[in-house]
Amino acid sequence: MEYYRPQHLKRVLQLLGGGKGKAKLIAGGTNVIPDLRGKTIQPDALIDLSHLKSLSYIKEGNKSIRLGALTTIAQMASSKVIKNYAPILSEAAQQLGNPLVRNRATIGGNLSDASPAADTAPPLLALDARIITENATNNKKAIPIDQFFKGPNQTVLKRDEMIKEIIVPKWTSPHIKTAYIKLGLRNSMSISVISMALWIDVEEMFCKQIRIGLGAVAPTPIRALKTEEMVTGKEITPDLIEACGSELKKEVRPITDIRASAEYRREMASVLFKRLIERVTFEQRE
Numbered sequence: 001m002e003y004y005r006p007q008h009l010k011r012v013l014q015l016l017g018g019g020k021g022k023a024k025l026i027a028g029g030t031n032v033i034p035d036l037r038g039k040t041i042q043p044d045a046l047i048d049l050s051h052l053k054s055l056s057y058i059k060e061g062n063k064s065i066r067l068g069a070l071t072t073i074a075q076m077a078s079s080k081v082i083k084n085y086a087p088i089l090s091e092a093a094q095q096l097g098n099p100l101v102r103n104r105a106t107i108g109g110n111l112s113d114a115s116p117a118a119d120t121a122p123p124l125l126a127l128d129a130r131i132i133t134e135n136a137t138n139n140k141k142a143i144p145i146d147q148f149f150k151g152p153n154q155t156v157l158k159r160d161e162m163i164k165e166i167i168v169p170k171w172t173s174p175h176i177k178t179a180y181i182k183l184g185l186r187n188s189m190s191i192s193v194i195s196m197a198l199w200i201d202v203e204e205m206f207c208k209q210i211r212i213g214l215g216a217v218a219p220t221p222i223r224a225l226k227t228e229e230m231v232t233g234k235e236i237t238p239d240l241i242e243a244c245g246s247e248l249k250k251e252v253r254p255i256t257d258i259r260a261s262a263e264y265r266r267e268m269a270s271v272l273f274k275r276l277i278e279r280v281t282f283e284q285r286e
């Protein structure tokens with residue numbers, strides 16, 4: 001296997017587009033190294049991104065936060081900008097893996113690996129983030145995150161394309177609330193059994209707009225679009241919350257695996273929704 005460690009993005013893109021057989025990008029390596037050891041991947045070339053310092057940043061703009069693809073989960077977890085403008089992403093970063101993993105793991109790697117349980121995906125779905133990609137011919141795309149995942153470990157990224165940055169819109173309305181829960185088999189160092197992120201524009205219990213991001217309940221991280229539709233433009237009442245919980249059970253498509261049964265995940269989707277919506281609406285009343 002050939003190994004490259006470019007210093008500049010231009011060279012990475014050249015290598016990706018240069019017909020180096022099956023080339024594999026490696027960022028933090030927390031997925032790639034176990035996959036290489038387990039022989040579940042056998043690339044002809046490894047392109048190490050770890051010296052591309054230009055893609056490791058968290059920048060605050062007027063309307064959005066921009067995160068370079070090589071920003072580590074630890075940098076996200078300790079960032080005041082993320083805590084202020086995307087608290088659910090901050091919470092998810094703080095709960096991903098363990099300190100060693102968070103120091104190496106990157107946001108670009110978490111999204112590109114496309115695990116159904118990828119912890120940064122549900123908050124980014126709820127925050128309506130966009131993924132900026134670039135390819136060997138310098139063609140850039142802004143992909144809405146709900147169109148990025150195709151299946152377990154599959155994304156819409158082409159062979160010569162990579163994630164450059166992630167854009168998280170800032171919100172200005174004081175009526176927007178967010179909340180996040182990750183349910184694992186223990187409190188730290190656990191892959192999600194199910195995770196949920198909520199973004200809601202709610203005033204006096206009236207929901208103007210809502211986005212629900214879910215992890216580990218379908219072949220990819222998903223938005224619960226049908227449930228969102230049930231709440232949008234409505235007064236949030238106990239009956240509506242109950243009805244939404246039932247709708248969510250139908251909307252998710254979980255599997256049974258070593259961590260939990262499909263039935264449990266379905267049930268917990270409904271329970272977590274109730275907890276999150278009660279958490280944000282309770283804040284409203286306080």
Ligand SMILES: Cc1cc2nc3c(=O)[nH]c(=O)nc-3n(C[C@H](O)[C@H](O)[C@H](O)COP(=O)(O)OP(=O)(O)OC[C@H]3O[C@@H](n4cnc5c(N)ncnc54)[C@H](O)[C@@H]3O)c2cc1C
Nearest residue numbers: 025027028029030031032097105106108109110112119163
């Ligand atoms: C002990 C342990 C615990 C873990 N716990 C969690 C957890 O709790 N939650 C969780 O979500 N994950 C967890 N993971 C998985 C992993 O740490 C994360 O998915 C991590 O964010 C991957 O990032 P990375 O930089 O290490 O990716 P890498 O392993 O370097 O790459 C992962 C994939 O992304 C591709 N890639 C990397 N960067 C780019 C880019 N810029 N553009 C396009 N493709 C790219 C690579 O080619 C590869 O396919 C855990 C892993 C370990 C080993």
